[in-house]
Every structure is written in structure tokens, then in C-alpha cells.
Amino acid sequence: MDPEEAGLESARCRTSENRLIAGYYAIMGIPTNALLEKQPSQSGRDSRTPEPKSGRHAPRRGKLFHLLWPVTSYVVTNVTVTLLWLVFFVFNRTVVIGRRNVGEERNTLLLSNHQSMLDSFLVGLGAFYPQSWLKPHLIPWNPAAAENFYKNPLLAWLAENWKCIWVREGRRDLHALHRMIQVLPRGTMTLFPEGTRSRDGSVGPGRPGPGLLILATRPRVIPVAIDGMRAVLPIGRYLPRIFKRIAVSFGSPVDYTDLLAMPRTRETAQAVIDRVMAAIRVQHAELRRRRRCDVAAVDEARG
Numbered sequence: 008m009d010p011e012e013a014g015l016e017s018a019r020c021r022t023s024e025n026r027l028i029a030g031y032y033a034i035m036g037i038p039t040n041a042l043l044e045k046q047p048s049q050s051g052r053d054s055r056t057p058e059p060k061s062g063r064h065a066p067r068r069g070k071l072f073h074l075l076w077p078v079t080s081y082v083v084t085n086v087t088v089t090l091l092w093l094v095f096f097v098f099n100r101t102v103v104i105g106r107r108n109v110g111e112e113r114n115t116l117l118l119s120n121h122q123s124m125l126d127s128f129l130v131g132l133g134a135f136y137p138q139s140w141l142k143p144h145l146i147p148w149n150p151a152a153a154e155n156f157y158k159n160p161l162l163a164w165l166a167e168n169w170k171c172i173w174v175r176e177g178r179r180d181l182h183a184l185h186r187m188i189q190v191l192p193r194g195t196m197t198l199f200p201e202g203t204r205s206r207d208g209s210v211g212p213g214r215p216g217p218g219l220l221i222l223a224t225r226p227r228v229i230p231v232a233i234d235g236m237r238a239v240l241p242i243g244r245y246l247p248r249i250f251k252r253i254a255v256s257f258g259s260p261v262d263y264t265d266l267l268a269m270p271r272t273r274e275t276a277q278a279v280i281d282r283v284m285a286a287i288r289v290q291h292a293e294l295r296r297r298r299r300c301d302v303a304a305v306d307e308a309r310g
């Protein structure tokens with residue numbers, strides 16, 4: 008490729024990226040003049056990119072970390088998930104429904120309601136374990152809140168090897184979204200559209216941010232419903248409880264093709280997420296119904 012063609016290709020890449028970033032700001036309600044101030048580097052890891060002047064930021068990693076990361080991430084994640092399999096399936100009673108709906112395709116996005124800090128492990132384990140030992144691309148990426156998963160150097164190192172994507176406090180994180188758009192087409196991802204854990208176990212409204220991720224990458228979207236994790240690891244607790252009932256349900260892929268022709272606005276992104284959240288609520292209601300039936304059956308047997 009001669010210098011002129013290389014320059015044209017670079018310009019096309021920058022134009023495509025600017026359109027993506029502009030769509031993000033439009034959806035999140037951020038002024039478009041912020042483009043000049045907050046545009047990320049193409050790799051998301053350029054050491055020349057100035058760090059934020061205030062607030063926390065993702066830890067910088069050296070060349071050795073990135074060289075070893077494919078191996079350490081594979082080992083650390085699979086060992087962690089194996090230990091958590093004991094927590095979920097031995098010390099607690101976990102039921103997985105609809106796993107066949109997930110498949111093993113790349114560019115698969117698992118969107119779930121959110122009840123505890125272990126939810127991403129439960130969803131990934133229920134969908135892909137133990138196949139993840141043989142097919143590393145099935146280990147999901149997990150956008151993770153900085154205030155929960157990057158509290159100290161050890162936890163931050165573990166989070167990076169769990170394939171977490173650092174999301175700053177306050178959210179609306181363009182760098183995190185940019186990274187998600189980079190990695191999702193080549194693998195799988197678990198994401199929680201509510202943006203926070205439920206205080207009462209109900210399914211809350213979804214935020215439009217994940218809708219842009221869907222519009223940009225056009226993944227296979229699987230709605231996931233979780234029930235019972237709030238009792239296992241409620242907010243404020245660090246060690247999981249045992250002898251609880253947990254259920255996770257994987258629904259059929261959500262069809263959103265009719266929304267792809269619409270403009271990339273906040274309303275379109277919200278419409279995509281609302282459709283997914285509606286499916287999650289139906290699945291969650293069914294899990295609650297099953298729980299009530301199980302409890303009634305146990306009470307009847309004891310009576």
C-alpha cells in the first residue's frame with residue numbers, strides 16, 4: 008500500500024470512529040463539542056493518551072502483562088469459575104434453564120438483570136462452562152464498575168484477568184464503550200442494562216448505553232434472568248451464603264432487526280433495550296412462579 012492509499016485508509020478509519028463517538032454522545036445526552044476533548048485512542052491503551060485530571064482511571068499495564076495475559080486470563084478465569092461452580096451447584100441449589108439458546112457463536116451478548124457482584128460469573132458459568140476450558144473465546148468479557156472491582160492492586164489484577172472492562176464511577180464512559188465495541192465481535196460478553204444491582208430483587212429499567220453497543224456491533228442478543236442471587240450475596244456482604252436456591256434462565260435471541268434501519272438516537276437505543284428488558288421480565292416472572300410452586304410443594308410435603 009503506497010503512502011497516499013495508507014493516508015486515505017487512515018482517514019476513513021478516523022471518520023468511522025468519529026461517527027461512532029458522535030452516536031454515543033447523542034444517545035447519552037453529552038454535548039457534541041466534547042468530541043474534541045474526550046476522543047480515545049484507537050487501541051484504548053496508548054501510553055501517550057493523557058490520563059484524566061481527576062477521578063480514578065484504569066490501571067496501566069506493561070508489555071510483560073500484555074504478553075502473558077492470554078495465558079493468565081485463561082487460567083485465572085477458568086480456575087475461578089471452577090471454584091464458583093462449587094459455590095453455585097454444591098453449596099447452593101442452582102437451576103439453569105434454556106442453555107441451548109446461547110450457542111457458541113462469537114459476537115454473542117448476554118444481557119441480564121443484576122442482583123449481586125457474582126452475577127457475571129453465574130451467567131458465564133451457566134452459559135459456557137465447562138466448554139470454556141477447550142474454547143477460550145467463550146470466556147465472556149465483563150464491563151465492571153471501577154468502585155467494586157478495582158479497589159486495590161490485587162483485585163484490579165484479578166479483574167483484568169477475568170476479562171473485565173474498567174468502567175469509571177458515574178458511568179457514561181466512552182473509553183469503556185469503545186473497548187466493548189472492539190472486543191465483542193471476536194467473543195462473548197455479559198452486560199447488565201440496569202447499570203446497578205437491584206435493591207429488592209425486581210427487574211428495573213434498562214439504560215440506553217448498551218443499546219448503542221448493540222446498534223454498533225449487531226450481536227446475537229440473549230436475554231438472561233437471574234433469581235435468588237440477592238439472598239446469596241446481598242449488597243454490603245463479601246462472602247456468599249450457602250444452602251440457597253438460585254435460578255438462571257437463558258431466553259431465545261431477541262430480534263431487533265426492524266430497529267437497525269432507524270436513526271442512531273437515544274430513542275432507538277432505548278427501544279432496543281426496552282425490548283430486551285421486556286423479555287427478561289417475562290423470564291424473571293416465570294422463575295419467581297417456579298420458586299413459589301417449589302416452596303408450596305415443600306410446605307405441602309412437610310404438612
